[in-house]
Amino acid sequence: MGKPNFELIRHDVVERVLLEVDQIYHLACPASPIHYKYNPIKTSKTSFLGTMNMLGLAKRCRARFLISSTSEVYGDPLQHPQEETYWGNVNPVGERSCYDEGKRVAETLTMDYHREHGLEVRIVRIFNTYGPRMALDDGRVVSNFVAQALKNEPLTVYGDGTQTRSFQFVTDLVKGMVAVMDGAHVGPFNIGNPGEFTMLELANLVKEVVNPKATIEFRENTSDDPSRRRPNITKAKEILGWEPKVALRDGLAMMVQDFKKRLGLGA
Numbered sequence: 595m596g597k598p599n600f601e602l603i604r605h606d607v608v609e610r611v612l613l614e615v616d617q618i619y620h621l622a623c624p625a626s627p628i629h630y631k632y633n634p635i636k637t638s639k640t641s642f643l644g645t646m647n648m649l650g651l652a653k654r655c656r657a658r659f660l661i662s663s664t665s666e667v668y669g670d671p672l673q674h675p676q677e678e679t680y681w682g683n684v685n686p687v688g689e690r691s692c693y694d695e696g697k698r699v700a701e702t703l704t705m706d707y708h709r710e711h712g713l714e715v716r717i718v719r720i721f722n723t724y725g726p727r728m729a730l731d732d733g734r735v736v737s738n739f740v741a742q743a744l745k746n747e748p749l750t751v752y753g754d755g756t757q758t759r760s761f762q763f764v765t766d767l768v769k770g771m772v773a774v775m776d777g778a779h780v781g782p783f784n785i786g787n788p789g790e791f792t793m794l795e796l797a798n799l800v801k802e803v804v805n806p807k808a809t810i811e812f813r814e815n816t817s818d819d820p821s822r823r824r825p826n827i828t829k830a831k832e833i834l835g836w837e838p839k840v841a842l843r844d845g846l847a848m849m850v851q852d853f854k855k856r857l858g859l860g861a
């Protein structure tokens with residue numbers, strides 16, 4: 595921002611756009627379950643038509659194209675931890691499938707442009723990510739718990755809290771994506787932090803780091819919630835020399851500073 599060669603354009607990727615570019619990081623899509631389920635047909639359109647439009651743009655400019663895919667392509671995984679070679683266990687007719695199947699077809703389109711048109715493409719599968727500047731109403735678990743703990747509200751644990759996730763700090767993700775884009779391999783690459791936690795463990799860690807007086811409230815879980823998730827990152831480590839550096843406890847502390855400011859609680 596403010597740099598002479600920087601241009602910010604607000605545009606819906608579902609509509610075509612003519613730009614001159616060398617590289618495309620195609621990240622456009624709601625990623626929080628409450629947001630992608632809010633308008634599921636639009637989520638599918640964004641994943642399919644949006645990706646097709648961005649691939650068309652990459653083809654016209656001969657630009658290198660990176661698709662931000664997701665750990666959700668593995669669905670409720672029967673393999674644990676998940677390797678890139680795993681084809682996944684996704685419900686095609688469930689409430690999450692607009693996103694899961696949307697990202698799966700986005701990967702398919704990406705590979706077809708690569709095979710049919712020789713386009714240079716890269717695929718990253720992003721695992722749960724958190725960090726400063728997340729929307730306060732994002733709805734994903736880490737930002738929910740941090741905001742709730744700061745506001746002295748109960749931490750809302752969905753289901754019995756035994757489901758697991760592996761959380762990566764945003765700066766690790768950005769470094770991973772750039773390493774994939776600048777590297778020589780198409781992927782797919784899992785980009786995530788293998789440190790795995792149950793939601794109850796996460797709630798207790800947030801209590802410890804943010805507010806020891808916070809309480810926990812159990813809520814009904816959402817449908818098709820994956821029971822466990824953890825990336826195998828051997829491929830990214832060996833091929834790209836990338837691995838995450840920020841531990842959950844340290845990442846949470848950095849997030850708290852930012853959330854405090856934005857909630858008007860003083861840093």
Ligand SMILES: O=c1ccn([C@@H]2O[C@H](COP(=O)(O)OP(=O)(O)O[C@H]3OC[C@@H](O)[C@H](O)[C@H]3O)[C@@H](O)[C@H]2O)c(=O)[nH]1
Nearest residue numbers: 625626627664665721722734735738750751752757793
């Ligand atoms: O307040 C909450 C929110 C969520 N949860 C639970 O926490 C777990 C994680 O839920 P989130 O909504 O943060 O994220 P999910 O893992 O379901 O989906 C995410 O996965 C990977 C990314 O690609 C996507 O950004 C997103 O779809 C789930 O088991 C959910 O039930 C809570 O216990 N309490």
